[in-house]
Amino acid sequence: MAKTVPSGRPNHLLRNLNSKIASIPMILIAVVIFLGGTLWTVVYSFTNSRLLPRFNFVGLDQYERLWASSRWMISIQNLAVYGILSLIFSLVIGFVLAALMDQKIRFENTFRTIFLYPFALSFIVTGLVWQWVLNPEFGIQGIVRSLGWESFAFDPLYNPDIVIYGILIAALWQGTGLVMCLMLAGLRGIDEDIWKAARVDGIPMWRTYIFVVIPMMRPVFITTLVLIASGIVKVYDLVVAQTSGGPGNASEVPAKYVYDYMFQAQNLGQGFAASTMMLLTIAIIIIPWAYLEFGGRKRG
Amino acid sequence: MADVSTLNTTVAGIDAVSRGLASGPSGRKPKRVLSRRNIVLYGTLTVAALYYLLPLYVMVVTSLKGMPEVRLGNIFAPPMEITFEPWVKAWAQACTGLNCDGLSRGFWNSVRILVPSVVVSIAVASVSGYALANWRFKGAELFFSILIIGAFIPYQVMIYPIVIVLRELGIYGTLTGLVIVHTIFGMPILTLLFRNYFASLPVELFKAARIDGAGFWQIYFRIMLPMSLPIFVVAMILQVTGIWNDFLFGVVFTRPDTYPMTVQLNNIVNSVQGVKEYNVNMAATLLTGAVPLIVYFVSGRLFVRGIAAGAVKG
């Protein structure tokens, strides 16, 4: 009987109008800048734009050249090595430090600040200091040699084979503090009872961490992962500050390739092609993950 | 043993609970200060701390040396003669092209850039995070996913599109433009942070406020904001560090009279005049890092607490 009353459903778009208005900046940034910018980049990667973007379609030429370039291949290899190692070491060091800090230690604040302070320094500086410390003449190698160990060799920044590890050392120095903080916060969120249960079960501390606690900290690891991974993909300043990509091309990275070709070589098309490849790789990894993480299921 | 048995005979009380202690371990287990656990624990932490402190030590020590001493080459040796000359030079005398007034020139510019950029970027991101967490609407998660992918785009790639957008808006080269740029690039991570934080607050609060008749902004300002101080501190630390140390946008989107401190720092570090003046470089570095460092020292506790309060719960 009451069904006869018209439901008078109002326009869906107008409901909670304020929230939609408030989301406009986010939507604009996402759509215009990130999506629009990306599409623009992709489109122009098919042109032979030089100094200025010009719509002069050349098909896949830029990509062919890109993949024929030995510097690009080196860059990709470097990023892979650097990325994987930096991901592993950041997480491992960050986690181990956090686990140590979580042992109800004294001077926790002091230690935390010490581990965190490199994060406050810019890459320009980080690169410089480490360039110094790793300088074979007056850095660590020099000191050790002057102590009488003449054959000691530690010159990562000047040895093409290991230069990427030299960069890694500086990157870890800068970034692990933040990871440690995030991990520590995650550890503090673990139910006290889990620890107790594990103790009663007689499970040694390290096994509890590995088999019980780490799997429980998934969300923390995800936030950290996004943070670290986005930093890795974008790594540029640190390399420039430490080695400018040298010796030779040994420490080149994709972001630097993009930058150099866009601005030094004044070949926007090439730079865009390289960045499109980077984005494509990222998208292949991220989109399924983002869908699972943020898209599909709703929170209760 | 005798005293034990006498103690044991003083049986009293409710349930014939025998009072008194038997021999053997009792009370707190005695702990040696130098137990193996402590040695490993503090040992590892100290070694790690040394690794983190080493570059800082080098920087401080070098910045207090004169150039002749620096040229001696031992970067780890403490200064034989402490001089503050490099600090003075870095702050007020170092040259960039024709301007010889060191970092001081950029300091206030940096502050002028920092404050509005931090405020605006955090404001926009927190509101977006709030809208995403509490006012989910169709497509919101899609935009959010785009943002997250955006976190992975190298900044350099975005310079052209942004230059074009700002030019079309007519705000290229203005402070407004720069603030917008910082807001854009702060968006992905900050929104993730705020979204996860707000999502971890009890939904009932939000519902209760809606029943009380509060609207979008009222709930944000009067309910959510006062509860989210820690996460705002976290966001602030991230942004202060990021914006203060930014070089690329600072130099691309401003003019020389509004260049931030990092441009000066870059100029000092990268202008090589004969031999690099390492002591001045180090002093400049330390001076530039001072502001974020102070922010850390002041809010270090809140930092961890803020994240613990739910910022990282996915």
Next chain:
Amino acid sequence: MHDTVSIKKQNSVSIRDLSLSFGSVKVLENLNLDIRDGEFLVLLGSSGCGKSTLLNCIAGLLEPTEGQIFIKDKNVTWEEPKDRGIGMVFQSYALYPQMTVEKNLSFGLRVAGLPKDEIAKRVSRAAGILQIEPLLKRKPAELSGGQRQRVAIGRALVRDVDVFLFDEPLSNLDAKLRSELRVEIKRLHQSLKNTMIYVTHDQIEALTLADRIAIMKNGVIQQLDDPTTIYNRPRNRFVAGFIGSPSMNFLKGELSEEGGRVVFKTDGTSFSLDGYEASKPLTPGRKVILGVRPEHIKVDGDIQGGEVHDAVVEIEEPMGADNLLWLKHAGHAVTARIGGARRYAVGTKVRVGFDMSMASLFDAETEERI
């Protein structure tokens, strides 16, 4: 228009054909419910059956996929929560942690822009009713659970609304406090005479508070009746098993004829059905389930005539005022409830009698009451 008029006189809240899905999961489906003016309606059901969802729909915090909601004769399906004339109390209290109790109470009024003195009047009235005047300057963190709950109720109270919605308001409290506050809510209802809709999964709350109880399962209302009817004449086996603690005893068996009378037979034992009021014909051969509540299984001295069976005490659960016996009887485990003063050792042989006038028979297949 005539049908809205017909709703007006008697119903405070009416729900018509309400459906709601989360994505592909249908939580509510074609639900209809009329709640009378001034009624205390309890929504009872196990976890996840859709009680909160229904309440949130009424409050306007969730949008129904289909259907309509009327409050005081007005179609409010698309209204904002604040315009529906409702107040809501949450399980987790949901007090604004940074505001004092007074601010918590007055927040909604201030948002609505009421004059200051009106706000003060309403707050002090609510505080008076709930006896929280001394707490007005404190913050929620400084309150005990029970006090918090009272503030949460107060927040609904000051809004001067027609309909109160409670979502498991007591389930975070301990047993003692729970029973105290239960009485307070009952008193409140008696003095305010508002319509109250109260969600719980605690049957004691439901039985003690409700004018009528709606028992839900998987988003469908199983039975809507006053507590006594629900307790004594459950419409189906689900309702019967859900209400009553300890649970009703269920014996599977079938009807058969014995000496001209229809009896209930299980594992060779037969029970006379004398005194049972059947709503449908008792056809012999039908597979049925017999349900008897623990307090309707009389033990030894309590037996007042009727059939007598033998049983053995398996576990004894003294509960202070009562004593619960877990008995083994003809291959079945049954529980009986006796006075707290009478104690039995485990293994004791006892005689039991089933009070068939208070029992229920369900069809074994449809599980509907016969």
Next chain:
Amino acid sequence: MHDTVSIKKQNSVSIRDLSLSFGSVKVLENLNLDIRDGEFLVLLGSSGCGKSTLLNCIAGLLEPTEGQIFIKDKNVTWEEPKDRGIGMVFQSYALYPQMTVEKNLSFGLRVAGLPKDEIAKRVSRAAGILQIEPLLKRKPAELSGGQRQRVAIGRALVRDVDVFLFDEPLSNLDAKLRSELRVEIKRLHQSLKNTMIYVTHDQIEALTLADRIAIMKNGVIQQLDDPTTIYNRPRNRFVAGFIGSPSMNFLKGELSEEGGRVVFKTDGTSFSLDGYEASKPLTPGRKVILGVRPEHIKVDGDIQGGEVHDAVVEIEEPMGADNLLWLKHAGHAVTARIGGARRYAVGTKVRVGFDMSMASLFDAETEERI
């Protein structure tokens, strides 16, 4: 050595002069407790009184500031938890979320390096006892609350220990499940015959499960007795009020002499104390508190002689099997409990009789039972 021998024969867990402080806050002070072999001891007390702290001390998860703990005759004060021969079940279950049920059960054994077939045997035995065989391959997130609880118990079970510690294992569950699992735990105890120490603040659990109950308040054990004694002869007012739901009725008044007999007087009404077993002399003039449980206030037809008073029904709370009446009687509010079938309208005048043989008298000052 002879004193340890004396502990051996009868006590499974002994606590001697245990004190524990967190910083400057003393949580436990000089606590002594002996738990017999195979006993089911319940620690009951309100939130924050130190129950969990005590249990954690026994488990070795907290270090006492002073005192000793013996388990099975061995001084374990400084032992690691795993070496104490205990199993523990937590309120939050504390299952390892990413492991299957089977892994959860066997993790501790695998770490201890037990042979594979031994592990399999123990797991399948525990799973059998708890009837969780079909769940072995699932993860905790895929289990219901009750199933999780059973797994948590299973984890203690596989360890083959002498003493089981339970920290409010049921308080996260809903009422129905709670009562079911309660029985299961009781069954488990009867079949295993282990010592069990069980922390709760739910008195129904305490009363139904315990061989003996230790009632705690602020870190001090108030009374340690079997449930019946605790229920019927509470040592002080705290215990009396804490146990029983709805709460015992307390009437403040004083003893006076009337006709050669000592009677209890309050607000002009006097109650004969016939049948009350006093443990101390009843001196007239003494300020006392009379405590009567709701079920010992008989209404109308239930009265079996003795004094009769008048009262008015204020609220009626039908609870299914019982019916609770909130009465106004001589200026006091008292609750009476009657059968579920008898109903009274609000405002009805009734006659009530107090069963003094089941009542308690407390000194008004010391609050100790007289």
Next chain:
Amino acid sequence: TDLEVTHWWTSGGEAAAVAELAKAFDATGNKWVDGAIAGSGSTARPIMISRITGGDPMAATQFNHGRQAEELVQAGLMRDLTAVAEKGKWKEVIKPVSLLDSCTIDGKIYCAPVNIHSWQWLWLSNEAFQKAGVPVPTNWNEFVAAAPALQKAGLQALALGGQPWQANGLFDTLVIAIGGKELYEKVYKDKDEEAAAGPEMAKIFAAADQARQLAKGSNVQDWNQATNLVLTGKAGGQIMGDWAQGEFQIAGKKAGTDYTCLPGLGLNQVLATGGDAFYFPLLDDEEKSKAQDILAETIVDPKTQVAFNLKKGSVPIRGDVDLAAANDCMKKGIEIISKGNVVTSTDQLVSADTQKQKEDLMSEFFAGTSITPEQAQERFAEIIGSAD
């Protein structure tokens, strides 16, 4: 009027030279607002280009002589200086004329050249050779021959910074000095892939191979750090452009006694003339536009040219100035240039893109021995083949 001028001249000699420009411009009643950005052109250029395309241009900006600003001009973002040039008779005074060619697009002049730099110099440390006990070489071949002696004395033979453009410059210098003008023009001007792959070029790569052996172990990044090695006698020599002169000058070293310079590596006295030029973005402001013209005039003005180039260590863009104050090395350079022994610099001949590809190749080649000269030549020929 205030004019903002951006450039990347921040090293000691450079900054002093810029100060001269500023002084001269300020003397005209205007004001030079300095917008220096350190870190060489690769840091500064994108910033300049972004600002010009972003619609917030500076008043004047430095670019390398060559094709770097070509597109900006084509996009109509740059000011046409033809009028100023005609007034100042630039076409007549500026030498070599090729400098002006690269400022000219569609017959209009868009930039004011400020100096001439040439890459083809070998700087030698007299002190180092003294230590090694061998005479100071007079050409590249002698230098190579003397290298073992230097190394024996614990000295670095050839100093080379790690930045790619230095390796690239060194290589191009070898092309001119060893291969000669003809080969150079065949490869870079005509982009003759065959020549690039040919036997002539193979010799160059062989020489480059030698050079990289000699350069092994110089762990420095910046060019002036490498120069510093020579300056302090820690290294025998460095192949670097004439701007290195500024460093020697500031350090108070004297050509001939402290150090020796060999233009064209002492083999082939030909210099490639590149250099810097100022460009003037189109501005809306009438007054500023006028001031831009004045700045352009000032830059080309003989007095300014002398003052600037003396400090900078480069050669003036006009032949009609008196450079009595110039030192030995600079005079050698001026002489060669006035003789017309010049070629156009690679910056003008090939695009920045090709230049970058070459840099990538050379930087990889000089960094180690991972690629053989043959492989390098193969890749080089490819780059030349696709060059534009």
